[in-house]
Amino acid sequence: MALSPVPAPGRPAGHPKGLAHGQPSGAGATPPRGVRPGELPSVHGALLCVALPALAVCAEHGQLTGDGPEGVYSAGRRLLSRCVLRVAGREPLALQGRMASADRAVFLGALRVPGGAGPDPGLVVERSRGADGAERITLRNATSRPLRLPVEIALGTDLADLGAVAAGRTGPELAPSVHGTGLRWTATDGRSVAVTADPPPMDALAAAGVLRWEAELAPGAPFTIRLQVRGDRTAGAATAGVGTGRPGGHLVAEARAEGDDPRTGELLSACVEDLRALLQRDPAHPADVHLAAGVPWRCGPVTAEALWAARMVLPLGTRLAATTLRALGRAQLQGAGPESGRLRGPLRDAGPYLPPRCTGVEATLAFPVVLAEARRWGLPPADLEELLPVAERCLGWLRRTAGADGFVSDPGPAGPWRAETQAHAHRAALLGADLLDACGRPGGDSLRECARTLRERFRREFWLDDPAGGRPAVARAPDGRTWSQLGGWAAHLLDTGLLGGGGYAQGLLDRAETEQLARLLATPALDSGWGLRGLGTKEPGHNPFGHRAGAVRIHETAVAVAGLAAAGHEKEAASLLRGLLDAAAAFGYRLPEMYAGEQRTAGGRPVPHPAACRPAAVAAAGAVQALVALAGIRPDAPGRSVSVHPMPSAPLGAIRLSGLVVAGEPFAVRVGRLGLGMVEEAAEGLQLGV
Numbered sequence: 001m002a003l004s005p006v007p008a009p010g011r012p013a014g015h016p017k018g019l020a021h022g023q024p025s026g027a028g029a030t031p032p033r034g035v036r037p038g039e040l041p042s043v044h045g046a047l048l049c050v051a052l053p054a055l056a057v058c059a060e061h062g063q064l065t066g067d068g069p070e071g072v073y074s075a076g077r078r079l080l081s082r083c084v085l086r087v088a089g090r091e092p093l094a095l096q097g098r099m100a101s102a103d104r105a106v107f108l109g110a111l112r113v114p115g116g117a118g119p120d121p122g123l124v125v126e127r128s129r130g131a132d133g134a135e136r137i138t139l140r141n142a143t144s145r146p147l148r149l150p151v152e153i154a155l156g157t158d159l160a161d162l163g164a165v166a167a168g169r170t171g172p173e174l175a176p177s178v179h180g181t182g183l184r185w186t187a188t189d190g191r192s193v194a195v196t197a198d199p200p201p202m203d204a205l206a207a208a209g210v211l212r213w214e215a216e217l218a219p220g221a222p223f224t225i226r227l228q229v230r231g232d233r234t235a236g237a238a239t240a241g242v243g244t245g246r247p248g249g250h251l252v253a254e255a256r257a258e259g260d261d262p263r264t265g266e267l268l269s270a271c272v273e274d275l276r277a278l279l280q281r282d283p284a285h286p287a288d289v290h291l292a293a294g295v296p297w298r299c300g301p302v303t304a305e306a307l308w309a310a311r312m313v314l315p316l317g318t319r320l321a322a323t324t325l326r327a328l329g330r331a332q333l334q335g336a337g338p339e340s341g342r343l344r345g346p347l348r349d350a351g352p353y354l355p356p357r358c359t360g361v362e363a364t365l366a367f368p369v370v371l372a373e374a375r376r377w378g379l380p381p382a383d384l385e386e387l388l389p390v391a392e393r394c395l396g397w398l399r400r401t402a403g404a405d406g407f408v409s410d411p412g413p414a415g416p417w418r419a420e421t422q423a424h425a426h427r428a429a430l431l432g433a434d435l436l437d438a439c440g441r442p443g444g445d446s447l448r449e450c451a452r453t454l455r456e457r458f459r460r461e462f463w464l465d466d467p468a469g470g471r472p473a474v475a476r477a478p479d480g481r482t483w484s485q486l487g488g489w490a491a492h493l494l495d496t497g498l499l500g501g502g503g504y505a506q507g508l509l510d511r512a513e514t515e516q517l518a519r520l521l522a523t524p525a526l527d528s529g530w531g532l533r534g535l536g537t538k539e540p541g542h543n544p545f546g547h548r549a550g551a552v553r554i555h556e557t558a559v560a561v562a563g564l565a566a567a568g569h570e571k572e573a574a575s576l577l578r579g580l581l582d583a584a585a586a587f588g589y590r591l592p593e594m595y596a597g598e599q600r601t602a603g604g605r606p607v608p609h610p611a612a613c614r615p616a617a618v619a620a621a622g623a624v625q626a627l628v629a630l631a632g633i634r635p636d637a638p639g640r641s642v643s644v645h646p647m648p649s650a651p652l653g654a655i656r657l658s659g660l661v662v663a664g665e666p667f668a669v670r671v672g673r674l675g676l677g678m679v680e681e682a683a684e685g686l687q688l689g690v
Contacts, residue, residue, distance in 0.1 A: 040166055041068040043296060044592070044608035050277035050295050050615060051103035051131040051246060057296060061094035062107030062127045066156060066173070069165050069296060072133035072229050076299070078165060079193040079231050080133055081173070082156035082209075085125070087111055087139065088149050092125040099588065102273035102615070103131040113147055123147070131277075133195075133229030141217035151213045151225070155195055159187040166297060178204045182211060182227075193231040247279045247289040251323070253316040253661050257627060260653025260673070263585050264627055268657075270589035271623045274615035275313060279320075282327045290324040291621075294593050294613025302327040304345060304363035308555065309621035311370045314377045315628045317661040321374040322383040328363055329390040341397030343367065347411060350418075351534065351548030352541040353483050354475055357418065358411035365408075365424035367394045368432040373498050375435065378637035378663040378683075388439055395432040395443065398425060399450055406453035409478075416475040416483075420492045422458055423508055426451050427497040430505040438500075438638065451506075458508050469516045472509070485539045486525075487548070488532035488556035490517055494563025502634035502643035502689045504566055518569035521560055527576060529600025530583040531557035537599075544597040544607075551594040551609055554580070558622030562629040565647055574651035577626055581652070584623060591619040630655055631671050636689065637663040643689035644669055644677035662686065 046069070049056040055073040064070050064083040071081040085092065092109030100106045106128045110121035122143040129135045141147050160170040176183040181200040186192040201211040215223040252275045257264040275291065280299065282288040291306045292299040307328060310321040331344040345360025368391040375384055401408050407417040408425040429451035433444035462473045464484055472490055475483040494517065496507040509517060520526060525536040531552035535542050543549040557580055564573035583606045584591050593616030596607035630652060632645030642662055650673050658668035658681065665683035672678070679688055 040297065040611045041168070042610040043069060043614070044610045044612065046070070047097055047099055047105040048295055048614065049099075049103050049105050049129060049131040050274070052278060052280040052292055052295075052299060054103075054131040054133075055295060055299075056105070056129055056131050056133060058097070058105050058107075058129060060097035060107075062097055062105075062109065062129070063091065063094075066158075069162075071157075071165075073162060073296075074132070074231055076162045077191070077231070078157065078160045078162065078170075080155065080157050080195065080229050081160075081170075082154060083135070083227070084154040085127070085137060086152050086154070087123065087125070087215075088114060092123075093121070099590065100128070102270075102277035102590075105129050113143060113149070116143065123149070133227070135227040137225045137227070139215055139217065139223045141219055141221055144219050146219065147215070147217045149215045149217070151215045151223075153197075153211045153225070153227070154209055155183055155211065156209050157185050157193060159185060159191060159193060162296065162299075173209075176206050176209050178206050183209060191231065193229065196228045196230070198226045198228075247276075247281065251279060251289060251317065251320045252276050252313065253659050253666075255316055255624070255657065255659040257655060257657050259655035259671075261581070261655070263581055263589075264652060264655055266589045267581065267584045267623055268627055270584075271591075271620040272316070274590060274620040275309075275316075275617070275624075278615060278617055278620070285327065285330075288323045288327045289320070290327050291320070291617040293618075294616035296613070297611075298613055298616075302331075304359040304366060305555075305618050307363055307366050307370055309617035311366070311373060312558065312618070312621035312625040314374060315633060315660045315662075315667075316624065318374045318377050318379040318383075318664075321370055322379060322387070325367060325371060325374075325387050325390070328367065329387065331360070331363075332390055332393060338400060339397070341393035341395075341400075343394070349547055351485075351487070352543075352546070353485055354416060354418065356411070357421070358415075361408070361410045361421065362424060364394045364397055365421070365428040367391055368428050368435060369424075369497055372431040372435040375438070376498050376500070376637060377635050378661070378665075380664070384439070388435075388441070391432065391435065392441065392443070395428065395436070395447060398428055398432070399443075399446060402429075402450050402454060404453075406450065406457045416477050418475045419458075419462055419472055420474075420489045422454060422462070423492040423495065426454050426458075426508050427495065427505065429454070431497045431499070434499055434505075455506070455508055459510065459513070463509075463513055469519070470513070471520060472513070472517065485535060485541070486520060487535040487539070487550075488526065488553060488560070489534070489548075491521065491532060491556045491560035491563060493517060494567055495559050496563075496566075498634060500636050500639055502636060502641070502645075507567075514567055515569070518564055518567065518572045521564070522572040522575060524599065527579065528552055528597045530579045530595070530597075530606045531576060532560055533597035534594075537597075545609055547594065550597040552583075552597050552606070553594045554591050554616070554619035554622040555593075558618075558626045561626040565629045565632065566645075570647045570649060570651070573629070574647060574649065577629070577651060580623065580626055587614075590615055591623055592616060593619050628657065628660075631657055631669045631677055633660070633662070633667075633669060634689070635662045637686075640685055641687045641689040642667070642679065642682060644671075644679060646671040646675050646677040648675035650675045656680070 053075040066082040071078040096108040109125040111123040113122035124140040126138040156173040174185040182196040184194040203212040257268040290302040310324040343363040347356035409415040433447035437444040592612040592614035656670040660667040663683040668681035
């Protein structure tokens with residue numbers, strides 16, 4: 001079971017069960033301090049240990065206080081909400097909390113010991129907590145005399161669902177009972193959790209929920225307590241969280257970056273860790289694995305974002321794309337109606353001007369694109385054969401929906417024509433035609449004609465001329481209304497898709513329009529210095545924290561970097577890439593899905609968004625895509641060739657990318673300071689293209 005999906009502010013869930021099991025707990029339910037009912041608790045300052053379906057949300061001080069979303073979760077249920085350490089009746093002074101890996105946080109504290117002279121602490125407290133709640137607490141005597149100290153750990157849980165935690169309606173803590181070497185709690189639905197300790201405590205006080213020890217420490221000696229958290233009906237999910245049962249390395253390759261800018265290596269390593277931590281299995285089909293959209297709020301069923309993320313990390317292998325496509329394909333509508341072939345998906349917020357968009361439409365248009373590009377990267381023929389019928393049905397829906405006028409409305413026939421949706425449809429038509437031709441299937445010519453009609457009409461009706469050179473409209477309505485607000489969404493117009501022989505498909509914009517869009521994306525109204533804003537600062541309704549109204553979204557920034565680089569607008573691509581890398585360093589290389597679109601200033605730092613997921617699939621995958629764009633890798637595994645088109649100015653200096661995967665084999669490329677690329681490792685028989 002995946003963690004319960006929870007809609008963030010401004011992101012409709014699409015149906016009333018968006019909170020899954022997160023129904024109010026009834027009388028006695030109280031929101032956490034500082035959180036109003038219905039408002040997501042802030043997590044921007046939390047340390048999140050992730051190995052889905054296991055998750056631990058920790059404050060930097062290391063104590064689990066039960067406040068807000070703090071706690072240890074498994075499969076969407078909070079197993080432990082409170083774990084407070086006291087030594088000699090006092091809590092340690094928190095000195096440092098940090099992530100040691102994607103699934104583990106470490107904390108350092110100190111205490112002055114009774115009878116100590118001077119200001120120096122005599123006791124060092126080290127804590128290490130994993131995503132599954134396993135914790136090691138070590139007290140270290142830093143004095144020159146032996147110490148005998150009482151130690152107690154206060155534990156508690158409400159066994160609340162994540163949806164209830166998000167809504168601020170978790171109910172009171174449950175009453176514990178003594179169980180083995182620790183405590184046990186049981187909810188009214190029969191679910192229970194136990195915390196066990198090693199060494200066994202001297203006392204276990206059920207009424208107070210406290211375990212007690214007497215620690216005897218010689219000078220320089222440690223005293224260590226180990227805690228294990230296990231739920232009965234979710235124990236399998238919890239123990240699989242960080243164990244060998246989790247999907248991992250074979251789905252996301254251990255890529256590495258090294259070069260003049262050491263931050264590239266830090267970022268790529270962190271992204272690979274986060275991507276692996278976000279992998280989760282389809283409960284009904286455990287062999288199929290996909291990325292959760294983001295932690296902690298968006299860990300539900302497979303989404304369009306998981307598919308975009310799988311596409312962006314195709315350089316790390318095609319197996320994740322295959323399993324994600326397989327999981328999404330089960331959501332395809334069957335039958336002979338007009339919606340036959342479309343993938344199901346909820347509605348999501350589209351900003352202050354447009355109605356919510358349908359993620360099912362987005363996924364339907366992405367499916368054939370991801371399958372076609374995965375084939376270029378080396379998708380095995382058996383996977384292609386299995387997934388091709390789903391792609392054909394998606395393309396059939398596209399042909400019927402576009403019709404004679406060429407445009408695809410979203411959502412449904414009454415929805416507006418969105419520029420972003422037209423970009424997805426145009427890409428799907430061209431790459432879908434290429435895919436059908438390569439597989440000996442009919443329909444390629446009609447899809448190319450569909451793309452031509454869409455392209456010609458888009459250039460007539462979506463490009464708005466003005467004295468500054470013009471701009472694309474964000475949307476049009478059948479009655480002629482036009483929405484002209486410019487934002488990061490326009491980056492998708494540059495994402496044309498990969499064809500054979502290292503070439504890119506034709507785009508919706510002509511060359512002059514592409515040049516103008518590149519200039520617009522580089523203006524301070526859109527480029528915050530940390531990445532692209534969702535809505536330009538000069539547009540009415542701009543909100544630097546708005547999900548689609550001004551915040552910086554990593555997905556759009558990465559798409560812009562790759563699209564600008566492919567179109568030859570290196571200066572603009574390099575500026576966005578540097579800003580993204582600077583922001584990543586400020587966030588400790590674990591990028592959130594979005595952050596505030598405040599303008600960068602000298603000595604400043606990117607401002608976090610309080611409700612943003614971190615880590616997030618499209619953020620980690622987007623950073624991978626942006627880094628790989630430095631080398632401009634264009635594979636054609638069926639044609640047994642690969643070409644590299646690095647950014648000529650090498651904006652980050654020399655860089656070597658290794659551990660990538662092309663045609664199912666390891667691939668490494670080096671880009672020198674003069675912008676020249678050299679393939680250093682590749683599959684046998686793979687030819688270097690032009």
